[in-house]
Amino acid sequence: xxxxxxxxxxxxxxIPCLNPFWLAxxxxxxxxxxxxxxxxxxxxxxxxxxxxxxxTNVSSRYSSIDWDxxxxxxxxxxxxISDRPTEVNLQxxxxxxxxxxxxxxxxxxxxxxKRDTWHDMVQRAEDAGADGLELNFGCPHxxxxxxxxxxVGQVPEYCEQITGWVKEKARTPVIVxxxxxxxxxxLPAQAAKRGxxxxxxxxxxxxxxxxxxxxxxxxxxxxxxxxxxxxYCGPAVKPIALNMVQQIQADPASALPLSxxxxxxxxxxxxxxxxxxxxxxxxxxxxxxxxxxxxxxxxDGLLAWMAEKGFATIDDFRGxxxxxxxxxxxxxxxxxxxxxxxxxxxxxxxxxxxxCWDGAHQCIHLDRTSPGPDTTRTPxxxxxxxxxxxxxxxxxxxxxxxxxxxxxxxPLERIPRVDEDHCVGCNLCSLVCPVENxxxxxxxxxxxxxxxxxxxxxxxxxPPGAEEVMSTNT
Amino acid sequence: xxxxxxxxxxxxxxxxVVERFGDLxxxxxxxxxxxEANRCLYCFDAPCTTACPxxxxxxxxxxxxxxxNLAGSARTILDANILGASCARACPVEVLCxxxxxxxxxxxxPIQIARLQRFAMDSLHxxxxxxxxxxxxxxxxxxxxxxxxxxxxxxxxxxRRRGIRAHLYDARPxxxxxxxxxxxxxxxxxxxxxxxxxxxxxxxxxxxxxxxxDAAALAELERKHDAVFLGIGxxxxxxxxxxxxxxxxxxxxxxxxxxxxxxxxxxVPERVVVVGAGNTAIDAAIAAVRxxxxxxxxxxxxxxxxxxxxxxxxxxxxxxxxxxxWHVLPIRxxxxxxxxxxxxxxxxxxxxxxxxxxxxxxxxxxxxxxVLSIGQGTHAGxxxxxxxxxxxxxxxxxxxxxxxxxxxxxPKFFAGGDCTNGGREVVDAVADGKRAGIGIAAxxxxxxxxx
Numbered sequence: 001x002x003x004x005x006x007x008x009x010x011x012x013x014x015i016p017c018l019n020p021f022w023l024a025x026x027x028x029x030x031x032x033x034x035x036x037x038x039x040x041x042x043x044x045x046x047x048x049x050x051x052x053x054x055x056t057n058v059s060s061r062y063s064s065i066d067w068d069x070x071x072x073x074x075x076x077x078x079x080x081i082s083d084r085p086t087e088v089n090l091q092x093x094x095x096x097x098x099x100x101x102x103x104x105x106x107x108x109x110x111x112x113x114k115r116d117t118w119h120d121m122v123q124r125a126e127d128a129g130a131d132g133l134e135l136n137f138g139c140p141h142x143x144x145x146x147x148x149x150x151x152v153g154q155v156p157e158y159c160e161q162i163t164g165w166v167k168e169k170a171r172t173p174v175i176v177x178x179x180x181x182x183x184x185x186x187l188p189a190q191a192a193k194r195g196x197x198x199x200x201x202x203x204x205x206x207x208x209x210x211x212x213x214x215x216x217x218x219x220x221x222x223x224x225x226x227x228x229x230x231x232y233c234g235p236a237v238k239p240i241a242l243n244m245v246q247q248i249q250a251d252p253a254s255a256l257p258l259s260x261x262x263x264x265x266x267x268x269x270x271x272x273x274x275x276x277x278x279x280x281x282x283x284x285x286x287x288x289x290x291x292x293x294x295x296x297x298x299x300d301g302l303l304a305w306m307a308e309k310g311f312a313t314i315d316d317f318r319g320x321x322x323x324x325x326x327x328x329x330x331x332x333x334x335x336x337x338x339x340x341x342x343x344x345x346x347x348x349x350x351x352x353x354x355x356c357w358d359g360a361h362q363c364i365h366l367d368r369t370s371p372g373p374d375t376t377r378t379p380x381x382x383x384x385x386x387x388x389x390x391x392x393x394x395x396x397x398x399x400x401x402x403x404x405x406x407x408x409x410x411p412l413e414r415i416p417r418v419d420e421d422h423c424v425g426c427n428l429c430s431l432v433c434p435v436e437n438x439x440x441x442x443x444x445x446x447x448x449x450x451x452x453x454x455x456x457x458x459x460x461x462x463p464p465g466a467e468e469v470m471s472t473n474t
Numbered sequence: 475x476x477x478x479x480x481x482x483x484x485x486x487x488x489x490x491v492v493e494r495f496g497d498l499x500x501x502x503x504x505x506x507x508x509x510e511a512n513r514c515l516y517c518f519d520a521p522c523t524t525a526c527p528x529x530x531x532x533x534x535x536x537x538x539x540x541x542x543n544l545a546g547s548a549r550t551i552l553d554a555n556i557l558g559a560s561c562a563r564a565c566p567v568e569v570l571c572x573x574x575x576x577x578x579x580x581x582x583x584p585i586q587i588a589r590l591q592r593f594a595m596d597s598l599h600x601x602x603x604x605x606x607x608x609x610x611x612x613x614x615x616x617x618x619x620x621x622x623x624x625x626x627x628x629x630x631x632x633x634r635r636r637g638i639r640a641h642l643y644d645a646r647p648x649x650x651x652x653x654x655x656x657x658x659x660x661x662x663x664x665x666x667x668x669x670x671x672x673x674x675x676x677x678x679x680x681x682x683x684x685x686x687x688d689a690a691a692l693a694e695l696e697r698k699h700d701a702v703f704l705g706i707g708x709x710x711x712x713x714x715x716x717x718x719x720x721x722x723x724x725x726x727x728x729x730x731x732x733x734x735x736x737x738x739x740x741x742v743p744e745r746v747v748v749v750g751a752g753n754t755a756i757d758a759a760i761a762a763v764r765x766x767x768x769x770x771x772x773x774x775x776x777x778x779x780x781x782x783x784x785x786x787x788x789x790x791x792x793x794x795x796x797x798x799x800w801h802v803l804p805i806r807x808x809x810x811x812x813x814x815x816x817x818x819x820x821x822x823x824x825x826x827x828x829x830x831x832x833x834x835x836x837x838x839x840x841x842x843x844x845v846l847s848i849g850q851g852t853h854a855g856x857x858x859x860x861x862x863x864x865x866x867x868x869x870x871x872x873x874x875x876x877x878x879x880x881x882x883x884x885p886k887f888f889a890g891g892d893c894t895n896g897g898r899e900v901v902d903a904v905a906d907g908k909r910a911g912i913g914i915a916a917x918x919x920x921x922x923x924x925x
Contacts, residue, residue, distance in 0.1 A: 069509035350518035
């Protein structure tokens with residue numbers, strides 16, 4: 001691998017990019033002044049807040065989910081597309097492109113489903129100097145009720161048809177933005193590809209109601225006592241986005257250059273989306289939370305990671321993880337791991353114990369100070385013993401060696417023991433453990449060769465009827 | 475039953491004391507409490523709960539703060555510890571719940587359990603909601619409780635929840651014992667102790683104040699009631715037995731603390747010497763500093779390794795400017811009518827390991843006030859002489875009990891708190907009282923069945 005300094009410069013469906021970090025079509029890209037500040041901060045591109053049909057917005061527009069004291073783990077909006085005159089947006093696109101010729105400006109478009117209207121809008125956006133077009137087939141609220149946005153994205157035929165109309169006119173690359181509010185995202189993605197799309201972007205926001213006020217019984221965001229389902233995004237949606245990205249990229253009928261969207265807030269997220277095949281990424285919620293400045297560490301962190309891994313360009317690692325995502329029936333049934341608790345790191349919280357008993361397979365026990373392994377003591381028995389214990393405040397002079405200040409060493413009786421003979425290797429204990437590397441999942445060499453369900457079925461080793469059960473459960 | 479009793483209207487807190495004895499640990503507001511509550515790992519069989527003498531289910535009340543169920547949080551605390559608000563402020567949590575927190579082995583900062591507990595209890599008090607427990611259906615049984623300190627109060631609460639009447643007798647004009655009169659004001663203000671007892675009194679407790687129980691009165695109570703609980707605490711602070719102790723300007727730590735807390739004392743002289751190095755001595759020395767003394771010494775006959783004060787109390791006293799003199803023994807207090815100074819001698823370890831005065835090492839400290847804090851005696855004399863005449867079995871003045879039930883050698887007599895454990899914390903007394911209340915109810919039930 002070359003030792004040359006890695007670069008973030010890349011090309012996405014023919015568009016040269018200073019870096020793969022784009023702002024998604026959303027409030028952070030509402031006007032030229034904002035986008036120019038974003039470019040100054042280090043963003044490589046911006047997808048303009050969707051231009052098109054005239055709209056009126058409501059207030060309020062946003063709501064969010066906090067988690068464990070952290071704000072905006074999930075974010076929801078009922079804001080519509082740009083509420084500024086199309087002419088103003090187009091003038092500003094021209095101005096931004098004049099002043100930032102190397103930065104990518106994509107015009108996001110949404111108009112009523114008429115061929116001429118689309119042709120007209122494509123022409124005007126390209127005349128303004130946009131580097132490419134993004135067709136907003138994803139917006140899940142408001143616009144969809146008027147037959148636009150996700151109302152298009154949810155119907156493969158409409159996707160294909162409108163993409164086709166746009167391609168008749170467009171001279172720049174056409175990116176189709178996909179809605180996740182559909183049972184199989186590959187179907188509209190395939191349709192867009194059939195319609196001639198040069199690229200896709202995914203995902204748009206997910207239909208959501210973020211919460212209900214327990215005093216007023218009103219949902220949020222509150223618009224005069226009422227609300228409407230909004231579009232959900234932010235860190236909470238990243239796993240859903242990654243899955244849909246993988247689905248699109250793993251299917252030759254839908255795979256296209258893909259701009260990844262959904263919960264991206266830092267360089268680690270970016271790397272994951274690229275490893276699943278994305279060529280660029282788009283960010284909104286994290287910028288709405290912390291501002292354009294977050295791009296600095298996205299660049300810095302990704303470059304450092306690329307250097308560490310020996311990747312010179314984005315293309316060097318794009319899609320590397322795709323072959324590792326398979327159908328369940330192709331996984332190795334003979335791969336066996338068990339949990340190992342590292343006593344020197346264990347702090348004695350016993351969360352693994354309670355998780356294994358109540359949430360898994362009852363194979364972690366508190367018996368290290370028992371004469372022998374004791375798998376019969378239940379959590380209730382342990383709590384009852386504790387309740388009977390008589391404790392007193394230790395007095396330094398009287399109680400030398402008493403409870404006292406918590407020692408640096410976890411008492412042996414508080415360190416759980418894994419019954420490796422019964423551990424199914426589910427990971428749960430290692431997931432709940434608050435201490436890094438305290439519980440590791442270790443491979444057990446059982447001497448068995450790779451065998452998948454698919455292979456087992458082919459060999460006729462699966463009992464009759466089991467095959468049907470499997471297929472209905474997937 | 476929702477008998478409203480107001481003890482607080484009988485006290486006036488001196489504004490200067492309020493100002494000088496502000497909270498050592500300021501309260502949380504909601505924005506601080508919730509993230510701290512979320513930081514709690516929710517341990518199984520949590521070490522904090524085990525370390526608490528009253529076994530408050532700490533993770534449970536903390537998670538209720540996180541979930542916004544503050545009433546449930548306070549109820550969880552009170553269910554285990556009827557003086558949960560006092561204990562949140564008065565407990566030496568560094569050696570109890572917070573000392574046991576697994577976070578010491580994780581990112582080193584234990585969960586601030588005491589401040590969270592106070593947050594939950596303050597929220598209950600501010601809401602104006604009543605005590606979240608009802609008295610049990612009346613059984614017709616009654617118990618006399620001698621002393622109205624934490625042990626008796628906790629015992630009374632358990633009895634009332636089981637429908638047993640509780641008559642508390644105390645020599646003082648207000649309830650709470652040392653919880654009211656003996657905890658440093660910057661930890662637990664007197665009015666807060668009274669507020670909590672007012673809540674407890676909603677269970678329908680019968681108080682008999684300024685009533686001293688002697689042997690005859692005890693015999694009468696034993697006859698009238700189905701059981702007797704002894705929560706009599708400890709007696710007077712020991713005397714040094716040296717010349718000059720009768721001089722004006724010689725007092726003891728408990729009188730000093732009770733004096734300023736109840737408003738009887740608002741200033742102290744410039745120079746103060748505290749004799750002894752236990753937690754009470756520290757409280758008295760810091761009180762002297764806060765009341766205006768500029769020169770406060772603690773003198774102790776042993777070294778820092780042997781003092782009974784917790785190390786964080788010692789550090790607190792040093793931070794407040796208290797000076798420590800180790801290995802010194804008072805030999806004389808002198809002055810013309812009032813104290814002018816105290817004469818001390820240095821102590822050294824002799825060849826046989828005993829500690830002896832060092833010849834010729836005598837020196838004097840000029841002082842205006844000598845505060846004795848060298849431990850309390852017992853005052854179980856009214857229980858009869860030791861031996862066959864005694865109501866209950868004693869050991870060096872302490873009442874012997876079965877720790878699990880509080881029962882003494884005399885089955886009708888139960889006991890708990892300082893008079894049984896030699897003097898520990900409020901929370902230990904509450905735990906003793908709670909176990910005894912449950913123990914008495916269980917014992918009475920057996921008696922009832924036998925009848």
